[in-house]
Structures are given as C-alpha cells and as structure tokens.
Amino acid sequence: xxxxxxxxxxxxxxxxxxxxxxxxxxxxxxxxxxxxxxxxxxxxxxxxxxxxxxxxxxxxxxxxxxxxxxxxxxxxxxxxxxxxxxxxxxxxxxxxxxxxxxxxxxxxxxxxxxxxxxxxxxxxxxxxxxxxxxxxxxxxxxxxxxxxxxxxxxxxxxxxxxxxxxxxxxxxxxxxxxxxxxxxxxxxxxxxxxxxxxxxxxxxxxxxxxxxxxxxxxxxxxxxxxxxxxxxxxxxxxxxxxxxxxxxxxxxxxxxxxxxxxxxxxxxxxxxxxxxxxxxxxxxxxxxxxxxxxxxxxxxxxxxxxxxxxxxxxxxxxxxxxxxxxxxx
Amino acid sequence: xxxxxxxxxxxxxxxxxxxxxxxxxxxxxxxxxxxxxxxxxxxxxxxxxxxxxxxxxxxxxxxxxxxxxxxxxxxxxxxxxxxxxxxxxxxxxxxxxxxxxxxxxxxxxxxxxxxxxxxxxxxxxxxxxxxxxxxxxxxxxxxxxxxxxxxxxxxxxxxxxxxxxxxxxxxxxxxxxxxxxxxxxxxxxxxxxxxxxxxxxxxxxxxxxxxxxxxxxxxxxxxxxxxxxxxxxxxxxxxxxxxxxxxxxxxxxxxxxxxxxxxxxxxxxxxxxxxxxxxxxxxxxxxxxxxxxxxxxxxxxxxxxxxxxxxxxxxxxxxxxxxxxxxxxxxxxxxxxx
Numbered sequence: 073x074x075x076x077x078x079x080x081x082x083x084x085x086x087x088x089x090x091x092x093x094x095x096x097x098x099x100x101x102x103x104x105x106x107x108x109x110x111x112x113x114x115x116x117x118x119x120x121x122x123x124x125x126x127x128x129x130x131x132x133x134x135x136x137x138x139x140x141x142x143x144x145x146x147x148x149x150x151x152x153x154x155x156x157x158x159x160x161x162x163x164x165x166x167x168x169x170x171x172x173x174x175x176x177x178x179x180x181x182x183x184x185x186x187x188x189x190x191x192x193x194x195x196x197x198x199x200x201x202x203x204x205x206x207x208x209x210x211x212x213x214x215x216x217x218x219x220x221x222x223x224x225x226x227x228x229x230x231x232x233x234x235x236x237x238x239x240x241x242x243x244x245x246x247x248x249x250x251x252x253x254x255x256x257x258x259x260x261x262x263x264x265x266x267x268x269x270x271x272x273x274x275x276x277x278x279x280x281x282x283x284x285x286x287x288x289x290x291x292x293x294x295x296x297x298x299x300x301x302x303x304x305x306x307x308x309x310x311x312x313x314x315x316x317x318x319x320x321x322x323x324x325x326x327x328x329x330x331x332x333x334x335x336x337x338x339x340x341x342x343x344x345x346x347x348x349x350x351x352x353x354x355x356x357x358x359x360x361x362x363x364x365x366x367x368x369x370x371x372x373x374x375x376x377x378x379x380x381x382x383x384x385x386x387x388x389x390x391x392x393x394x395x396x397x398x399x400x401x
Numbered sequence: 402x403x404x405x406x407x408x409x410x411x412x413x414x415x416x417x418x419x420x421x422x423x424x425x426x427x428x429x430x431x432x433x434x435x436x437x438x439x440x441x442x443x444x445x446x447x448x449x450x451x452x453x454x455x456x457x458x459x460x461x462x463x464x465x466x467x468x469x470x471x472x473x474x475x476x477x478x479x480x481x482x483x484x485x486x487x488x489x490x491x492x493x494x495x496x497x498x499x500x501x502x503x504x505x506x507x508x509x510x511x512x513x514x515x516x517x518x519x520x521x522x523x524x525x526x527x528x529x530x531x532x533x534x535x536x537x538x539x540x541x542x543x544x545x546x547x548x549x550x551x552x553x554x555x556x557x558x559x560x561x562x563x564x565x566x567x568x569x570x571x572x573x574x575x576x577x578x579x580x581x582x583x584x585x586x587x588x589x590x591x592x593x594x595x596x597x598x599x600x601x602x603x604x605x606x607x608x609x610x611x612x613x614x615x616x617x618x619x620x621x622x623x624x625x626x627x628x629x630x631x632x633x634x635x636x637x638x639x640x641x642x643x644x645x646x647x648x649x650x651x652x653x654x655x656x657x658x659x660x661x662x663x664x665x666x667x668x669x670x671x672x673x674x675x676x677x678x679x680x681x682x683x684x685x686x687x688x689x690x691x692x693x694x695x696x697x698x699x700x701x702x703x704x705x706x707x708x709x710x711x712x713x714x715x716x717x718x719x720x721x722x723x724x725x726x727x728x729x730x731x732x733x734x735x736x737x738x739x
Binding site for chain 2: 085089090093098107213217219223226228229231236243338339342356357360361368369372375380383
C-alpha cells in the first residue's frame, strides 16, 4: 500500500511539473506568439494596426493583463474543465476535439508497435543471453546499428523500398480517403494496410534496445546461485530458462519501460510526419508550422499525460510482479 | 570527445603492441589503471574505426571538397566520377554537403554531450554525495525530468523561439536540458555505492573539502560510467538534432545531417527515387551511432564484471575443448598405430 501511495505521489508531482512547464514555456521564451504572427502577416503585405494586435491577442487567448499568479490559477481552472482553448488552424474547432480525433490513430499505432517490439526483443534477448558465447550471441553488437538509426530515416528507407520500389504498401496517409471512416470492414483493412509501415519502423528501431537489455540481464542472472541450484536439481533447461532465469532477468526491462516509452513517443512523432499519418505527432508539427499555439500546448499536455499514465500503470504492475519493491518502501 | 579518446586510445595502442591480449596461465596481472580500459575485441575495433574515420571525415572533409552550396545545371544525377554521391535537385554536390553536414552534426553532438554530462554529473553525483534532503530533491527532479517526453517538449520550445534567434547554441542547450536525466539516475546509483567506502569516509574525516573528495576519491571510480553516459549523450544529441532539423526546427544557420535530410525530403528525393541524396546522411548517423554504441558495449564490460568474466570463461572453455579434441585424436592415432 505504501508503495502505491509513494508512486501515486510521485506522479502527482510529475503531473504538476508538466502542467507548470506547459504554462511557463510561452512566458519564458523570447518570442511572443502575437509578435511572431504579426511579423508573418507583415511579410505577406498586411497592415498591422493596434486593433489587429488586440484581435490576435484575443484569438490566441493570451490574456496578459492579470498578474502571473492569477493567470496561472485561471490556466489550471480551465484545464480542470477540459478547456484547452480554440485551435487557430482548425478554427472554430476546439483543441480538445482536434486532439480526440487524432488520438486513436497514435494510441493504436504506438501501442501495438511498442508491445510487439518489447515482446519480440525480450524473447530474442532471453534466447540469445541463455547461451552466451555462441555465434548468435556474438552477433548481438550488430543490433547497435539498428538502435542508432534515426527513426525518420528508417521510415524513409522503408517507404522507398517497400512502398515505392516494391509497391506493397501505400506511401502516405492513415487510410484510403475514398472510404467512409467508421467501423466497417474496408476502412479497417485500409487503416491496417496504411499502418504497417509506420509500425514496422517503430518496431525495427526500438527492438534493439529491448534485446540488448534483456540479453545483458540474462547473462548476469545465469551466474546467480538459484540458477545453479535449479540446474543441480536436474530441472530441464527449458524450465530453468522460463521459470528461473528469464523471469528475474526481465525485471529491469519492465522498470526501464519509462525511458523506452519516451524514446518511442519521440520517434513516432517524426515517423508520423514522414508518412503523413493522421495522428498526434503529425498534428503537433502542423500546429508548430501554423503557429497554432493552443493546439501545440494541448498536444504536448496530452502526450505527457499519456506517457505519465503508461508509466504509472507499469510501475504499479512492477510492484505486483516484484515483491521486493513493496518490501523496501 | 575528450573522455572517449582518453579512454580508448591507449587500448588501440595495446592492440598493435607486441603484448596484445596477454592471456594464458602465468601472465602478469594487468596493472590497476589498465583495468579501467576496455579489452580489445573485434567489435571494439570496428567501433573505434568507424568513430575515428567519421570524425576525421568531419574535420578534414570540408577542407578538401568544393563549395556545397554551388548550384549547377546538372540536377539530380546519380553517383559519378565527378560527383561521388551525385547531385541534388539544384545540382549541388551531395558529397560536399555530406562533409559539411557531418562536421555540423559532430559539433552539436560534442557540445550537447559535454553540457548534458556536466548536468547529470551535478544532479547525480553531487546530490548523492550530499545525501539527505538535497539528494531526495535532486533525485525527484531528475525522475520527473525523465518521464516528461523529450522531443515533444523540444518541439514546443522550438515553436516558441523565433526563427532568427534559433542558433546552434540555443538548440544545443535545449537538447542538453531535456536529455540529462537518465544518466543522472545512473550516476546517482553508482555514487551511492561508492560514497560509503572507507577511503571516502577517511578523506572526509581528515577534513577534505567536498569538491576535493568528489573529484579525487569518487570521480575516478565513476570514470567508466561517465564515459559511457557521455557516449550515450552524444548519440542521443546527434539523433535528436537530426530529428529536429528534419522537421524544420533545427538551428537556422547551421548545416547538419538532419538539414540535409530535410532538404532531400522537401525536394521530393523519395518520390523521384534519388536514393543517393537521402541514404548517405542517415547512414552516416547510423554508422557513427553504431561505432559509439560498440565502444559503449566494451565500456559496459568494465562496469559490469559479470560480462567481463564471461569472455574469459568462454576463452578458457574453448581452449579446454580444443585440448580435449587433440587428446582424443592423439589417443585414436595411438590406437591405430598399435
């Protein structure tokens, strides 16, 4: 129980930090959104009057009249009501609606790809680490190449080979635009077909990290006394591998989920851009190019919330599978 | 790069020296400082080779190639004798661009690596050394910084910085500030294990100043870990900058491998099939990252003795097996002679 409370407390602090960061960034940065947009307007030959400035200020919701503290309080109050403001680039849609529209795409893509990469990587790592020193094991350092490949470049290569040269998958988009969006067969099939390349990119780019971590832990675990004991008892190697070595070796991989998820989310943001995928990442970049500050902040908040939530779940799960963490705290 | 070269160059000398791989029974024990160096393996050799060659290419390449921005009327030609990696849409020499871009990316990597390592050292080592409330606060701070996803944060920050003031150092600073947390956690764990050793206590009891205890007593124990974290930071920085530049949010006045890919993507290199334009920059990043990771792989064996002993055991086991085979063969031959 104390373990759970501690974890919850930590995530409350992390959540507060993220919210405050989101509040502070626009106010700390040298650029003022209104100034940037007015400069863009001027470049296109527009005339800037005080009235235009006021209109833009109101449009962006940049109410900078009150004190910093009252701004902060009203910011938190708006968030509590789920009010993230109005998107400029999808005007007059609300930011929360735009996010809700693109959220399922990213959630499914990143979720499925991460689970596949983690499972495959851990399994392969366990097999490779079980017999250290074989030819298979000596190939492990080669996976560092996969880990060092930039996500978006891998995406470009895959798109070039599989979509352009071989023509197996569509090059861009999340679904065939002539189909009706909804829960019907052709649409789902098209969505899956469009999702294969982005998912493959994420899996290929992130599997190396899982494999390496699991392999190293497996090697360390094999020299533990309980593995030796199990061996001496005459248990079959498969049973030792499954019930003794792999189970203990997988713990750091689970605990390291936080760091890997951050990387995967970061990578998928740019991957979505390459494939013009209609998810959160594509929207975020669109918001940056269109100076849609409300949408930008809303998206950042949602991504952070998603990562925090996933980490909380993994942490609670970790407490369940490793009793030592509960005993210590 | 100072840490890595300091760590690895003597190892390279060791390979060429007559006493490479002193193994077998009866060899003298390696001197203490040598146990801080990775053992030479083929993978480490490949890693060092990749890093050295690419670094040299980044330093010397720009001096030897022509102007990367010069526009010619030979747009989008494949690799040829004149242009080793072909030309871009506007007839710019891809090879020349690659040389300058490699230099730009290495610069970013080195700057961010140093800043991020310094930050993680401060929050990780200093916090763990002081202990108590300072440690709790620093540790909480780095854990929070760790779970907040880096790239979306960088994108939002870059979105608020006007294009004119988005220079090389701004980008480097933003990258460093968002990437130090993971290694701070590693360094904290290591420092905690060193902090209570007797010689540290003795040094403190004899009234040494805190910074001296940290630098002289604790830091040498952490050197391999710091080197490994530095290498990670460099890889992460080069990858992060490439991603940022690829979506058009990089430093406005620099040319890096990411900006090259940005121009390739916006020049429709993919749909025009100009592979020579978008393959080399990414491959350069991947190979450099692989080289650094391979070096890290070897540093890992110093940090984790279980991995180190593994190779020695494997070698001994192999020799034993060979000996056994030899004996049985000899036995069989004697049988046949009889």
